[in-house]
Amino acid sequence: MPSWTPCPFSGVYQYHRDSITGHWADLHAGDAEPLPTDAALLDAWVLYHNGAFEDAALAALALGPSGLTLANKAACIHATYVEPSEPVRLERLLGAAERAQQQQALAPDLPGAWYWQGYALGRYSQGVSVAKALTKGLGSKVRHALDTTIALAPHHADAHLALANFHAEVIDKVGELIGGMVHGARKSAALALYEKALALNPRSAVTLHEYASGLLMLEGEGGLARATQLRERADAFDPLDAMERLYLAGVRADLGS
Numbered sequence: 001m002p003s004w005t006p007c008p009f010s011g012v013y014q015y016h017r018d019s020i021t022g023h024w025a026d027l028h029a030g031d032a033e034p035l036p037t038d039a040a041l042l043d044a045w046v047l048y049h050n051g052a053f054e055d056a057a058l059a060a061l062a063l064g065p066s067g068l069t070l071a072n073k074a075a076c077i078h079a080t081y082v083e084p085s086e087p088v089r090l091e092r093l094l095g096a097a098e099r100a101q102q103q104q105a106l107a108p109d110l111p112g113a114w115y116w117q118g119y120a121l122g123r124y125s126q127g128v129s130v131a132k133a134l135t136k137g138l139g140s141k142v143r144h145a146l147d148t149t150i151a152l153a154p155h156h157a158d159a160h161l162a163l164a165n166f167h168a169e170v171i172d173k174v175g176e177l178i179g180g181m182v183h184g185a186r187k188s189a190a191l192a193l194y195e196k197a198l199a200l201n202p203r204s205a206v207t208l209h210e211y212a213s214g215l216l217m218l219e220g221e222g223g224l225a226r227a228t229q230l231r232e233r234a235d236a237f238d239p240l241d242a243m244e245r246l247y248l249a250g251v252r253a254d255l256g257s
Contacts, residue, residue: 003054004053004054004078004082004083005078005082005083005084006082007051007052007053007078007082007242007246008082008246008249009051009242009245009246009249010050010051010052010242011050011051012051012242012245013049013050013051013241013242013245014050015046015049015050015241016046017039017042017043017046020042020045020046020049021035021042023240026203026240027049027240027241029157029200029201029203029204030156030157030158030161030201030204030206030207031073031112031115031156031157031158032111032153032155032156032157033069033112038063038066040059040063041060041063041066041067041070043059044056044059044060044063044067044070045070047059048070048073048074048077048241048243049240049241049242049243050241050242051241051242051243051245051246053074053075053077053078053082053242054074054078056070056071056074057070057071057074057075057078060074065103065106065107068099068100068102068103068112068113069103069110069112069113069116071096071099072096072099072100072103072112072116072120073112073116075092075093075095075096075120076092076093076096076116076119076120076123077243077246078092079092079093079096079123080093080123081243081246081247081250082246086127089127090124090127090128093120093121093123093124093127094120094124096116096117096120097116097117097120097121097124100112100113100114100116100117100120100145101117104117109152110152111149111152111153111156111159114145114146114148114149114152115145115146115149115156115158115159115162117141117145118141118142118143118144118145118146118149118159118162118163119158119162121138121141121142121145122142122162122165122166124138125138125139125142126169139166139170142166143163143166143184146159146162146163146166147163150163155200156200157196157197157200157201157204157207158197158201160193160194160196160197160200161193161194161197161201161206161207161210161211163193164189164190164191164193164194164197164210164211164214165190165210165214166185167185167186167187167189167190167193168185168190168213168214168217168218169217170185171185171186171187171190171217171218172217172218187218190214190218191218194210194211194214194215197210197211198211203237204237205234205235205237205239205244205247205248206244206247206248208230208231208233208234209230209231209234209247209248209251211227211230212226212227212228212230212231212234213227215227215230231255234248
């Protein structure tokens with residue numbers, strides 16, 4: 001297989017095994033991932049946060065089951081924010097979803113096994129079109145995976161955020177009536193989940209921007225003032241690692257700033 005496209009911000013961040021421990025709580029305020037006790041796994045996480053996504057995934061996979069969460073995260077983030085080829089991107093997301101399902105069989109109580117399946121299938125659905133994915137039943141799989149994540153880890157901010165996005169995108173694509181009747185998507189649930197995600201991770205620029213985008217899907221012009229406030233709050237926070245820098249660069253490009 002060809003090498004992954006390099007992250008444009010690889011090298012900007014210079015975390016190492018000793019320095020990353022002091023930043024771990026902030027870096028993982030979203031996914032509540034515990035600090036590894038295994039040095040090799042910690043080193044693989046360092047690669048991830050520095051933007052060496054392929055190296056992080058390979059190092060994590062070499063560790064066996066203990067590295068699957070990191071391998072899936074690295075694959076999903078690279079596919080979402082770096083990979084330019086749509087077919088390769090979709091294939092990588094499906095691979096992460098399949099590994100996550102295998103991980104569930106090994107560790108059914110591990111939140112990351114469920115979260116990265118939901119995330120990967122959600123991003124895959126966006127790639128093939130949410131409406132088409134819903135007709136294939138992917139929506140129920142995404143929702144089940146994220147619901148399970150939250151049941152296992154109620155403090156998992158990113159799972160609340162992803163589930164809020166699920167509700168918002170379904171409503172945006174098929175309408176509130178069909179979205180609610182057929183897929184269980186509800187505006188009230190989306191707004192509550194966005195608020196919960198923000199309460200759990202209030203210093204996250206990603207959460208603030210995603211909430212803003214969700215409001216515009218759910219409320220249109222009526223949500224513009226609140227969305228603008230959220231985006232202004234996001235500007236106060238500097239990206240903590242390569243992934244956040246990638247995300248914010250994309251947001252600013254989309255907003256034309």
